[in-house]
Amino acid sequence: MESESAAVRLEPGLRRITAPNPSPMTFRGTNTYLVGEGEVAVIDPGPADQRHLSAILGALAPGERVGAILVTHSHRDHAPLARPLADATGAPVLAAGPSDWGRSPVMARLAAAGGIGGGEGVDDGFAPDRQIAEGDRVAGGWGEIAVLETPGHMANHLSFAWEGALFTGDLIMGWSTSLVSPPDGDMGAFLASCRRLAGRADRVYHPGHGDPVTDPQARAAELVAHREAREAQILAALAIGPPATAAELAARIYTEVAPALLPAAARNVLAHLVDLASRNRAAPDGAITAGTRFSRA
CATH class of the missing domain: 1.10.10 (Arc Repressor Mutant, subunit A)
Structure with missing residues (x-):
C-alpha cells in the first residue's frame, strides 16, 4: 500500500503529497500539490513538519526545481512550511497577505472589540514574500496559474485555477463542509465565494483535504444549499x-x-x-x- 507521504500523480503535470497531520478537522491530512514538471509550483506546503518538507523535496525528480510557493490561506495546517521550503529552494512565497488581511469592516470591528473568540489554527506570523490578488497570473514552467480571491473560510483565502482545475483550499471540499469562524471566517463572504464557483466551468476541484471533487459545480451548489x-x-x-x-x-x-x-x-x-x-x-x-x-x- 502506498504511504500517504508518497507523491500521487493525479493527472499529467500534477502530483499530490498528503501531510502527516490527520485529524477530525483535516481528514487524512493537508494536501500539498506540485504543479508542473521541471520547474514546479507548490500549492499549500502545509504544517511545520520536517517529515513533510523532506517528502516535498524528495518528490522532485532529478533536475527539477521549485519556482513558486503558493498558499491558499494562512491556517497552521497549510502555511507554516512555506518559509522552510522557501529557504530550502529559493522560491518566493505568494499569498493574499498576512493572517488579518482582507477582513470586512464588520469583521475588523469584531476583532478590534474582542470577545468574539476565533483564531482557531491561525498562523499569526505568516507573511508572504509577494502579495497576489484577483486576476493575477503566476507563470512558470507549469504554465499559468490564475488567482481568484475566494474569502469566507478566511479573509485571505485564495483559489488557484490551472488547466481547467481549481485548487480550492478549504473553501470547498468533498468530504466535509468548512469551518467558518469569525472574525477570520465570514459567512456572507463564504456563500458569495461558493456561489461564484458554482457559476464557473472548472472541470475538477483539488481541495486542501480529501479527494478531488469531480462534480465541482454541483458540490458548490450543494454547500450553498x-x-x-x-x-x-x-x-x-x-x-x-x-x-x-x-x-x-x-x-x-x-x-x-x-x-x-x-x-x-x-x-x-x-x-x-x-x-x-x-x-x-x-x-x-x-x-x-x-x-x-x-x-x-
Missing part, C-alpha cells in the same frame, strides 16, 4: 425563542454531529448570526461576542 438550510433552521429557532447563544442554538440544531464537534458547530452558527445581524434578520442583545444572545429581528 446546506448553508441556506442552516440559516433557515437558525431563524426558525430564533422565532420560537427564547433568545439564545450560538452554542445553545448549535446544540439544538446540529443533532447529527458528535458532541466533540459541537464547539466547531457553534462557531459556524455564530458566523451565521453575525451575517444575519448585518442583514437585520437577527438582533443581538448588546455587542456581539461569542456568548451574545440573539433574537429574531
Whole structure:
C-alpha cells in the first residue's frame, strides 16, 4: 500500500503529497500539490513538519526545481512550511497577505472589540514574500496559474485555477463542509465565494483535504444549499425563542454531529448570526461576542 507521504500523480503535470497531520478537522491530512514538471509550483506546503518538507523535496525528480510557493490561506495546517521550503529552494512565497488581511469592516470591528473568540489554527506570523490578488497570473514552467480571491473560510483565502482545475483550499471540499469562524471566517463572504464557483466551468476541484471533487459545480451548489438550510433552521429557532447563544442554538440544531464537534458547530452558527445581524434578520442583545444572545429581528 502506498504511504500517504508518497507523491500521487493525479493527472499529467500534477502530483499530490498528503501531510502527516490527520485529524477530525483535516481528514487524512493537508494536501500539498506540485504543479508542473521541471520547474514546479507548490500549492499549500502545509504544517511545520520536517517529515513533510523532506517528502516535498524528495518528490522532485532529478533536475527539477521549485519556482513558486503558493498558499491558499494562512491556517497552521497549510502555511507554516512555506518559509522552510522557501529557504530550502529559493522560491518566493505568494499569498493574499498576512493572517488579518482582507477582513470586512464588520469583521475588523469584531476583532478590534474582542470577545468574539476565533483564531482557531491561525498562523499569526505568516507573511508572504509577494502579495497576489484577483486576476493575477503566476507563470512558470507549469504554465499559468490564475488567482481568484475566494474569502469566507478566511479573509485571505485564495483559489488557484490551472488547466481547467481549481485548487480550492478549504473553501470547498468533498468530504466535509468548512469551518467558518469569525472574525477570520465570514459567512456572507463564504456563500458569495461558493456561489461564484458554482457559476464557473472548472472541470475538477483539488481541495486542501480529501479527494478531488469531480462534480465541482454541483458540490458548490450543494454547500450553498446546506448553508441556506442552516440559516433557515437558525431563524426558525430564533422565532420560537427564547433568545439564545450560538452554542445553545448549535446544540439544538446540529443533532447529527458528535458532541466533540459541537464547539466547531457553534462557531459556524455564530458566523451565521453575525451575517444575519448585518442583514437585520437577527438582533443581538448588546455587542456581539461569542456568548451574545440573539433574537429574531
